[in-house]
Amino acid sequence: MEKIRIALAQINSKRQNKKENLHKIEEFTKKARNQAADLIVFPELSLTGYVMRDQVYEQAETIPGPSSRTIESISRKNGIAIVFGMPELSKKAKATIFNTAVFVGTRGLIGKYRKMYLPTHSVFEEKRYFRPGNQTVTLNTALGNIGLCICYDLFFPEVCRLTRLKGAQLIVVISASPAVRKNYFEVLTTARALENTAFLAYVNMVGVEDGLQFWGGSRLIGPTGDLLAIAKYDQEDLVVCDLNYNDIRTAEPSIPTLRDLRPELFDELKRESEQF
Amino acid sequence: MQLASDTLEIDLSEALTRIKLFIEEYINNAGVDGIVLGLSGGIDSSVVAALCSLSIGGNRVLGLLLPERETYDPKDIDDAKFVAEKFGIQTQVCDITPTLKSLYATIPIFDSKDKICRGNIKARARMIYLYYYANKLNRIVCGSSDKSETMMGYFTKWGDAAADIAPIMDLYKTQVRKLATHLEFPDKLANKPATPALWPGQLAETELGVKYEILDLILYGLERFMTVEDIAHQLNVNLTLVKKVRNKWLSAEHKRRTPLTVKAGYRTVGLDFRLPRSGN
Numbered sequence: 219m220e221k222i223r224i225a226l227a228q229i230n231s232k233r234q235n236k237k238e239n240l241h242k243i244e245e246f247t248k249k250a251r252n253q254a255a256d257l258i259v260f261p262e263l264s265l266t267g268y269v270m271r272d273q274v275y276e277q278a279e280t281i282p283g284p285s286s287r288t289i290e291s292i293s294r295k296n297g298i299a300i301v302f303g304m305p306e307l308s309k310k311a312k313a314t315i316f317n318t319a320v321f322v323g324t325r326g327l328i329g330k331y332r333k334m335y336l337p338t339h340s341v342f343e344e345k346r347y348f349r350p351g352n353q354t355v356t357l358n359t360a361l362g363n364i365g366l367c368i369c370y371d372l373f374f375p376e377v378c379r380l381t382r383l384k385g386a387q388l389i390v391v392i393s394a395s396p397a398v399r400k401n402y403f404e405v406l407t408t409a410r411a412l413e414n415t416a417f418l419a420y421v422n423m424v425g426v427e428d429g430l431q432f433w434g435g436s437r438l439i440g441p442t443g444d445l446l447a448i449a450k451y452d453q454e455d456l457v458v459c460d461l462n463y464n465d466i467r468t469a470e471p472s473i474p475t476l477r478d479l480r481p482e483l484f485d486e487l488k489r490e491s492e493q494f
Numbered sequence: 495m496q497l498a499s500d501t502l503e504i505d506l507s508e509a510l511t512r513i514k515l516f517i518e519e520y521i522n523n524a525g526v527d528g529i530v531l532g533l534s535g536g537i538d539s540s541v542v543a544a545l546c547s548l549s550i551g552g553n554r555v556l557g558l559l560l561p562e563r564e565t566y567d568p569k570d571i572d573d574a575k576f577v578a579e580k581f582g583i584q585t586q587v588c589d590i591t592p593t594l595k596s597l598y599a600t601i602p603i604f605d606s607k608d609k610i611c612r613g614n615i616k617a618r619a620r621m622i623y624l625y626y627y628a629n630k631l632n633r634i635v636c637g638s639s640d641k642s643e644t645m646m647g648y649f650t651k652w653g654d655a656a657a658d659i660a661p662i663m664d665l666y667k668t669q670v671r672k673l674a675t676h677l678e679f680p681d682k683l684a685n686k687p688a689t690p691a692l693w694p695g696q697l698a699e700t701e702l703g704v705k706y707e708i709l710d711l712i713l714y715g716l717e718r719f720m721t722v723e724d725i726a727h728q729l730n731v732n733l734t735l736v737k738k739v740r741n742k743w744l745s746a747e748h749k750r751r752t753p754l755t756v757k758a759g760y761r762t763v764g765l766d767f768r769l770p771r772s773g774n
Contacts, residue, residue: 233770271768272761343768397512426519428771431512452515
């Protein structure tokens with residue numbers, strides 16, 4: 219598939235109210251279907267809201283699990299693939315949880331990505347609750363090769379780079395970024411798309427949770443760093459936009475970052491970061 | 495990190511948007527009918543009153559004027575009423591003098607010469623009035639603490655800092671003054687000297703021992719993990735002053751937290767019961 223239509227579903231999740239959030243996910247998915255979208259993306263932890271603290275143990279579910287199955291059904295009914303975020307309970311433990319992005323296709327679960335970089339500074343306390351994932355993910359789907367990242371991963375270029383090296387044409391980044399970090403993400407989203415000559419769809423949460431104000435501003439960025447679509451700041455929004463993977467063909471010759479990769483530097487990077 | 499007069503510049507429109515959204519969302523999710531706040535005629539409560547009105551409409555904001563004989567200043571009443579009128583806020587005046595007299599008279603160890611203990615009674619009495627109105631009218635109490643006084647512990651524990659939300663608690667005093675100007679407050683009000691009004695003639699800057707223009711930069715440096723030496727050097731101020739500010743900031747942490755208890759259980763209030771606040 220060369221062209222796809224993607225919907226950026228910038229929602230305000232109701233904290234710890236999966237029922238209401240699933241309903242909202244369904245409503246937004248219907249609206250996206252009515253605009254002929256192929257894929258709809260919801261924010262990080264959109265199933266539960268971001269600030270859960272100790273309540274995360276009550277909210278987490280396995281994948282597959284009741285909520286992911288509901289979303290599979292929403293996807294099937296509407297004929298749209300869905301990416302959303304949720305706290306994922308390990309199948310082998312009772313309270314070991316991952317911060318996970320889930321990709322559901324119209325025929326069921328396609329894959330998931332467990333956030334690798336868990337912010338634990340300033341107002342963030344993710345390492346207290348989540349176990350980090352240990353691998354980057356690029357999914358080969360009917361809608362193209364799609365890499366998954368979550369929020370703070372964007373600060374580490376190797377995550378997006380690895381999804382690209384695994385073939386990602388589109389990098390989907392789900393996020394719960396508070397307003398004081400807006401400037402960082404506006405720069406990083408463009409940088410990650412440009413340096414990888416890939417499309418990047420960034421979907422951020424909106425709303426206020428325990429004083430954290432999620433700023434929205436979800437966007438689709440093209441492989442030359444162009445801003446192709448942007449959602450409102452601070453308000454719920456649904457933005458539907460088209461992308462044509464052929465644009466990568468025209469971007470790579472003029473921004474040949476993949477041609478110019480120097481693998482030997484990665485050995486050095488590994489060595490230096492281990493000794494840092 | 496460079497500390498200079500423009501270091502504390504912020505995007506005032508952005509700050510206004512953020513605070514308005516914060517108040518609006520909180521009220522909508524709390525299921526209450528509005529806000530009660532103390533209107534002293536000072537800069538902080540005036541700005542907060544304006545922000546509340548701009549967020550949820552003045553008809554849902556009640557400003558309580560709580561004068562008492564000892565610190566009564568008609569200018570403060572005029573300023574409070576000016577702000578209320580400008581932003582369409584309802585007001586009520588409660589003279590707390592008789593309440594204070596009763597309290598003084600019924601405390602066996604009351605010492606009228608101890609102005610701090612006596613002054614704190616005033617701040618706590620005002621809190622009682624605010625919460626009575628909030629309870630009765632199904633509203634929340636909105637506080638007016640700013641970042642400078644909160645960091646310095648320059649407030650009465652369970653008194654003026656007692657509130658459900660504190661929309662300007664992350665803005666330094668100098669930033670609040672700029673926000674006031676942005677909200678088209680007259681210069682005289684925007685730059686009015688701050689006072690907790692606990693006794694006659696009390697001025698915040700005199701008590702703090704430093705001008706807010708310097709204090710805020712010192713606090714900003716501390717917020718950004720700068721060393722006291724670096725802060726003193728950059729601001730060209732005495733190291734002793736910076737150390738004094740740092741000590742006040744650190745020693746007042748008990749005023750900003752829930753009461754300390756001993757860790758005896760599995761999960762403990764204030765220590766490791768880590769729960770989200772109710773509502774969304």
